[in-house]
Amino acid sequence: MFEIILKETKDFLRDRSNVFFFLIFPVLLVFLLGNLLSNLDKAEEAIGEVKIHYMVEAENVVDIMTIEGFVSEVSDEQNIFFDKTTDLEASKDNVENGNIASIVVFTGNPLEIQIYEGIDRIKNRTINSIINGFSQVNKAVNVIIKSNPMSIMDSMNSKASNDVFIKQKDLGIQRTMLDYYAITMISMLSFMCIMLGTMCFMGERQNNTIYRLKIAPINQVKLFLAKILGLLPQVVLQMTILMTVSVLVFGAKYSSNMFDNLYLFFMFLVVTFTVILIGAVIGLFVKKNPSVITFPIIWVMMFLSGTYSKEVFIDGVTQKMPIYQIQEAAFDLVIFGRYDRVNTVIIICSSISLIMLIIGAIGFSRRGEQ
């Protein structure tokens, strides 16, 4: 088995087209997408001081402690100032006069957040972003109440503003497009590995070496598994290069926590293994260039999942894309440190892998070559 894994690695690394396609291309994409598009995300004007009044009406002790902890953590001495208030009406006057940016009221059980927005669009967006982060962590319900009369009219006339706010994929606090693409490019790399899977046996067929493998006195199930495992060192190498280069060279951020980064790496490794297995099974049964079938499907799925642009979100379609779910799980981990979705991805992928392994091994051992 070791010999097969070694052979696969050598075969891969000595093929220049592979090196470009799987190692250099994703890194270039992170660089290009991250740098070019991050300019679109840059503020055109300074945010300045953001003064926020907050009011705690929540009664649950845990909620209160969470709110106070959050406020104290988010408040900094540079431009974000949270001041506690007990007089909502007086604070509303301050919002209308532009003395403060907005009022945030934490109320209800389960926790609900009401934001009384001011007239400054940029500051409103900043506050929304901060509170959105908090609400995602604590699963609170956001209710935006605009103090700006025009905004109130907009809110009343259009349901879209709330929808957009709730459904928009947030980059999290202090995160850039580069960070977004660093994650989606790993995801892209993972799914592009379907080509490795489909080519795995097709390559042997093209080289005619499949005959030698099939008549060799080794267990065919073991051989199938070894062929697949032989692709993993390449995947580990690709992802390591992608993550390292995007962090060290381009300054992308994953999680601040090393364990979470390793866990993210592990999740993508499991995903890639599954994708390779699916590709290998397809390649086993579709003998004439299976990439022609698989690649367009993957590219469309990646497009619909917002892999190439975070602005792509088609309600009812995007959420159904496995790639989107995997990306969301990754964002959940690196932004909020949550493991639930990542664990779900790992479990589902492991189950699919097991099924594919069984189908592939049986198919490979029973299928004759003509």
Place this chain on the structure above:
Amino acid sequence: MPYIIVDNLVKKYGELTAVDHISFTVEKGEIFGLLGPNGAGKSTTLNVITTLTDFDKGEVIIDGMDIRRDKSSIKQLIGMVPQDIAIYDHLNAFENVKFFASLYGLRGNKLIQNSKEALEFVGLSDKMKLQPKKMSGGMKRRLNIACGIAHNPQLIVMDEPTVGVDTQSREHILNSIKLLRDRGATVIYTSHYMQEVEEICDRIAIIDKGKMIACGTEPELVSMVTDVMSVYVETKIPIGFDRDAFCRKIKLMPGIKGIKLEDSVIRVDISIDQNSIERIIQEVINYELPINNIKSEVPNLDTLFLTLTGRELR
């Protein structure tokens, strides 16, 4: 007991019967040739023997083991040299041989030693570090052989190993095969080159359209057509010459077994007891074809094939 027994082998691909009730035996230490034109069923027969393809009917016994029951034990005995070159372009010669030998359980020094010996055997010991993409066609063919023999198999199955190689490499390959036989290996060799099969095979089976039409040593096979001789008329056939009409006319003559027209040679196989040479020459003259030379030849496998099937081997 013969080393290999193939009994009433049938292999179908849908409606096509690729191998149709073929039976033969191969003795240990023998080079057994399967001769036939393209699509005759040679490769399919080999694929069955090498366990690559399942079969529909019949029985295949190798070294006393049934191929269906003892597949893995039989695999251990076999070394395969496929018709198409089966090597990895990005591994060098030594790595290729070593990898395929490792599939047969060879490890450590034994693996390295055997791989080097196999390359030396095919005359590539000085090209160990060379990648196949930088090799000539003949060198690739030799590497293809080395990959099939490095694990010292008892049975070596070679499917047209000399296709597309230069004369020098062909000679090297044929000598290597004889050497393998001398070392004790049993070789099954397929080709559609009659001369090769005549040169190296101890016994020959002739296959056509999935059926075996003759089997034996070369003298035994040729003796089947001792009443036939080949007449070659060297000429120049002009463009627009009605070949079909000419062939039909010749075939109507008594004792004609077969006729073949090339650009400058007319070959006619005729019964010795009904010598029609004069009439053939007369017909050539009637058709106003120039006669540059005339010669006759004793029968060979090509004559046999033409006699039995009415077609040429190639």
